[in-house]
Amino acid sequence: MAEQPELTVQGWGPPGTRVAHVAEGGSLELTADAALKRTLPKPARKHLARELGWTPRHTPPVPVEQIELPPGRLPGPVRAELVALLGVENVRDDRESRLRRTGGKSYLDLVRRRSGDASDAPDAVLTPADTAQTAALLELCSRHGVVVVPFGGGTSAVGGLSGTDVDDRPVVVVDLSRMAGLVSVDVPSSLVTAGPGMRGPALEDALAEHDLTLGHLPQSWEFATLGGYAATRSAGQASTGVGRFDDLVEGLTLATPTGVLQLGHAPASAAGPDLLGLAVGSEGTLGVITEVTLRVRPRPRTEQYEGWSFRSWAAGLAALQRLARHDLLPDVVRLSDPDETRANLLLSGGAGARALRGALRSRGHGAGCLLVVGWQGLPTIVRARQRAATSLLREDGGKRAGTRVGEAWERHRFAGPYLRDRLLDHGLLVETLETAATWSALPAVYDATRRALREALATPGRKPLVMTHVSHGYATGASLYLTVLADRDDDLPLQQWLTAKRAATDALLAAGGTLTHHHAVGADHRPWLDREVGARGVDVLRAVKATLDPEGICNPGVLLPS
């Protein structure tokens, strides 16, 4: 199996290629040129400086060599037992191994790492080979009171990989990169079984040999793993059509400190409550997912992407709602609000974007919204769905903006996190948050969340830019994905975002949104879990944890409120 590239410690992408920009032709280029003007076209820089009250300034991260790690605390006898179980090369407590498995990739994680803080580093990194070794190490760690944090791709956006424990117990990371192989492909049943450390690109390469695809494409696709997707209930860019990751899991193996659970055996079952559903989304708090079986489909013979414009956000939402009611939502659905539409057109620069801005103005959609839609599958089916959706979108005031808009989105779909690093280098706060609500609650959730973020991040002479899009559609509602840009408070960057995030979370819950649509709970959302599932709901989760993990060693810093 080919080596999977590591993520850089202080940002996105493999080490050494953390500078990115979008070239005029639309492709993402990784370059050694750190200048902001290579990343952001001039109109975009001017737009952001004007909107935010932002003065671009060079704020590079401290050199990686200067990042400080606390001394490792794994007791010698425990280390010796782990070495006897896993082999010396699979129990690492050197600086490099620990640093590379420190935290995830939320804004808070990046600010800490960029400032040289790795106080949440684990004490050691373990790399088991299989389910049996994982179960044995969980039993061993439980016996010795050592906290275990499962680690997939390390892309958590919600503090899911916290390496500290309130009881100050030693913490080990279980890195699943040695369990990244294909186990089996059952072509007649359209099922694939794989190790949890396998990433999307490797899985898609393996499935291509059978003319199959999983089709799960989150923005973190290059680095995130199958186990991580299952543990967080991830959603990909085509999840409106393909289904969320939780819809795609047919079965899994969960190693826990008290034994191994094998869940999901048939395409459907009425054998009591769904324990598989309990393991999916458990975020490492019940044990380690050591194998996943997933539903796959034939590779699409055609993929069509196109853009549409609407006079207003309300008109765009109404059009999507009607598509949903008639079961005509495309596989990819992405409706940007006016702020995001304007920023995207300025950010992409170039003659094409200028022409599109002119076209939108001429049809009275200058302050409106762009919608990107995509269909995948057999050409005859795609054509029929596209035709039916087109007629409804037209009836609802939509105007076609052409295939170039859709294709440009497809080309740039993984660019965002690379660009974020560049903006962080120049004094900006850049973070995202997400929720979902019913169609009837969606406008109120949108208004309340944006208002809370704007109020929390405004200071004299400065205001944030809050850009929103509908990222996934359902029969009964949709998800909202918000991107926040603001002039960073260089003295108190963590507090600046924590205050805003707290206000936004309170607001979206009060307006009827869910705590999280696809990023999961992690450490960042755990204080609000009882508002989502109720106090008795939290009690149920605690009771399950007490059965599987009586010593509370499995990722205790996430999901369940402290």
Ligand SMILES: Cc1cc2nc3c(=O)[nH]c(=O)nc-3n(C[C@H](O)[C@H](O)[C@H](O)COP(=O)(O)OP(=O)(O)OC[C@H]3O[C@@H](n4cnc5c(N)ncnc54)[C@H](O)[C@@H]3O)c2cc1C
């Ligand atoms: C730039 C960026 C873009 C993103 N885009 C998306 C997106 O489009 N859609 C989306 O859904 N998410 C997105 N995310 C969030 C993140 O990629 C997902 O949560 C993903 O599912 C995490 O996978 P991972 O392998 O990196 O898991 P990790 O980050 O390593 O772990 C995430 C959580 O799962 C637990 N875990 C990991 N593996 C296992 C296992 N085998 N068994 C038990 N627990 C485990 C960890 O302990 C942790 O709590 C994005 C994040 C970033 C930084």
